[in-house]
Amino acid sequence: MVKVHKCIVGDESACSKAGLAIRDTLDVVGGKWKLVLISMLRDGKMRFRELSRQAEISPRILSKELQEMEMNGLVTRTVCNTKPVTVEYALTPYSETLSEVIIAMHKWGVQHRKRIIERV
Template identity: 80%
Template sequence: MTKEHVCITGDNDHCPKARMTIQDTLDVVGGKWKLVLISILRDGKRRFRELSREAQISPRILSKELQELEMNGLVTRTVCNTKPVTVEYALTPYSDTLSDVIIAMHKWGKQHRDRILAGSEALS
């Protein structure tokens, strides 16, 4: 007997809308770098080069990712009056709304890693 999948919202009438909102979330924070950058910036503002080094991301990709995070209201960009000019990035208060998502992903990732490692030990 196969298990029937039920919409994650619990209301099958709203399932198409739920899929659309999940896609919206992935459009904002999906990909390899956005949540990594957010997690780094949770420790405080960083200069562009610091972010690039800490995340081990190329400047070109970093610039693109930061522009998208800024466009979605999650990151602020401040040009400092220094010579040479430096740019600092910081999280906005709105980025705190992602906390539950990040915590849930951390818990699932830890659980998954433990499961995979336990499985690989069983094969050894």
């Protein structure tokens, strides 16, 4: 029996490019921290130490994640003229393009957690 692949993104030509687009998305927002940081920054700019404490993430990992997010245009980094020097991060308008993705992931996560809990 031949297995028929059902494409969820459109016709066959679009389907062949879907894997690449999904990998690109995961490269930008994948991992344990990026979406957590985006959700924290939705309330406004935050200082580096504040992000580290609230997210319970080591400064080394946080720095790496924020650099990648800045490189992809999701956050801005502002060095404040204070003593000691402080650095603030804020979401860019471009980060709003992830809203539908985040909402869909939230809905799925709530549904999945409920399903798992009901099985126990």
